Amino acid sequence: MIRNRYIPCLLLHDDGLVKSERFKNYKYIGDPINAVKIFNDKEADEIIFLDIDASKYKSGPNFTVLQDLTSECFMPLAYGGGIEKLNQIERLLKLGIEKVIINHMGLESQTFIKEAVSYFGSSTIVGAIDVKRDFFGKKFVYDHVSSRVLKVHPIDLAKRYCETGVGEIFLNSVDLDGTLKGYDLELIANVSREISVPLIASGGASSIDNLEQGIRAGASACAAGSLFVYQGSHKAVLISYPKNI
Template sequence: MATQEFLGNDCLMLPRVIPTLLLRGTGLVKTTQFKDPKYVGDPINAIRIFNDKEVDELILLDITRSGEGAGPAFEVIRDAASECFMPLAYGGGISSLHDIEKILSIGVEKVVLNTAAVANMSLISEAARTFGSQAIVVSIDARKKLLGGYEVVGNRGQKRTGMDPVSFARACDEAGAGEIMLTSVERDGTLQGYDHDLISRVSKGLKVPLIASGGAKDLPDMVSAIRNSGASAVAAGAFFVFQGKHRAVLISYPSPSDLRKAFV
């Protein structure tokens, strides 16, 4: 849901600003360009901090499950969902309707499909029909091609698919996805700003919300992704867990007044 700010008798809906946490085993990490994971803490502690900061929603992605061919770590998901006061989306190792049903049944509001969506587009349609589009997010990871343009990649950026992210996003939209989460592999963890060209290309023609991810630099960068590039919401990882040029681990989130000043 979008942040609500009440000004007099008016209710102003601010765009969603969503922290993304990467789970590796039982700990949280942050990657740079999908490589070199750095340990950043315990997931439950991070969730409690974000609870206190009243964030819009939270995305939790297990980056090891798909690569290992393992299913979701349901106990870890259950622990996270039980602590999370805001809407929670989970992705990682999901490959079937049974996986989705079990994840939603333990308190997660949305599931995030990535590798499974690339391998089996029909899973999107079946999941949307069964659980409703609002519960299905398709995560698209895109990398620049040497001769220009972009390509969808799978398995945390390790597998080339040959698919164009614009066409793939539209196909996921038509298949029944409730949201598209778009991540630039090159920008991931760099704090150098979103890939606004990529966001603009993919956002055009979509009927469903687009969550921009990968490289968030500051609040003006987030505002630009929404106002100028066509995203409906923004997600970030390093921006919320690192502080200063030495990237010291410090979980943070903009205050409601800072968000209001940035987006109003």
Template sequence: MSAFPRVIPVLLVSDGYLVKPVKFHGDKYIGDPINAVRIFNEKQVDELVICDIDSSVKGAGVNYSLIEEIASEAFMPVGYGGGVSSAAEAQRITGIGIEKVILNSAAFNRPEAIGEISAALGSSSTVVSVDAKKRLTGGWDTYSQRGKKKLGMTPAEAARLAQEHGAGEIIVSAIDRESTFSGYDLKLVTAVSEAVTVPVIALGGASGYADFAPALEAGASAVAAGSMFVLNGKHRAVLITYPTPDQIRALKS
């Protein structure tokens, strides 16, 4: 286990470009993902997640050329999600140099795929993303297909299902907090963290470093963010940032 909390930038890619949606809608063009990886190298990021958000929705499959470019540039461990549905695909991805494979649609369309990939790669390299949206009546629904398909289970149930089938880590993403800079959904983080024994990564809504500690206190093992690491100011200008080692160490205290 890391001596300090894991702080993970999440880059979203569509049609080969770096984008940033809001609440899973309206992709804002950010730039070249490879250039972003190079900047994060310079900032000595410990871990990075890259998701091709249209692979499953459009049925395009895994973007191996993008993965090869990323693996050749990244100096840090990288997790990749987007269109992965089989152990063979997962092994090809890790063979290129990616450390973790992230599942969403495939994990819930055919949960057995989680076990097959976990058996091939090991549970620590098998991650499932649980995308949740708050209900008006309370609680949350879980979705796949980029928030388009309701799964008929709570995020806690989805996380337990993923763990039972072999996932070694869960990303819990608050759809209605994405790119809102309104802070993590701490109750959601707690609900999922209490449902499983594997590490949980909180994602969705971070506005600044002050949001990290409450998410960790709510039960997350790590914190992730997209917009706050690539956008800046009220006009959301593109500016890639990352906390200093001292700022990360301070989260431990």
């Protein structure tokens, strides 16, 4: 029996960790190295770091920070942010990063993802999909670099990713990000049933039960930020990772 995976998802900004709400209102939550050490101690399944500046400002991955993180990290680490070239992926893998998450370039060039899969293997490449409701409440793909809702359905993009050969898809709800209101279970179910690769669900996780609901809805793994870094109704910063989940 394959064990369910529950993954802390942390945001890098200006060399520190922040937490967002609906991709806005960034709150500083601490030092990324300290966070890695705590999640090491708590034996987290794996960890995801997303650099929110790297794509937005086309600065590319911060290899200095990432080298520090990988040297301290004793669990599988996935990274996304500012990846536009194959040699960047090669450098990330040499640092010890196991998976790279491609978002904006996946919208720009399916060819790039095909080449990445060809060079580095399906198990290394994760295609990311951010989903946001438009003015009429319909769910479409959201491009965080241009801050635009695109007229692309998440299922269509997920299928295109599968055609490129990615090993996993990272599906994130912008509207629920950081809210602790629970996953978009309908979105998870609708996308997962149409694809042939594992799905990582993200955006809005509210409880351990909700993580399990995400799995039942069709996700192979569930990622969470606020659930693992906040405590209580006032969202005091306290990193946690429950045992035996």
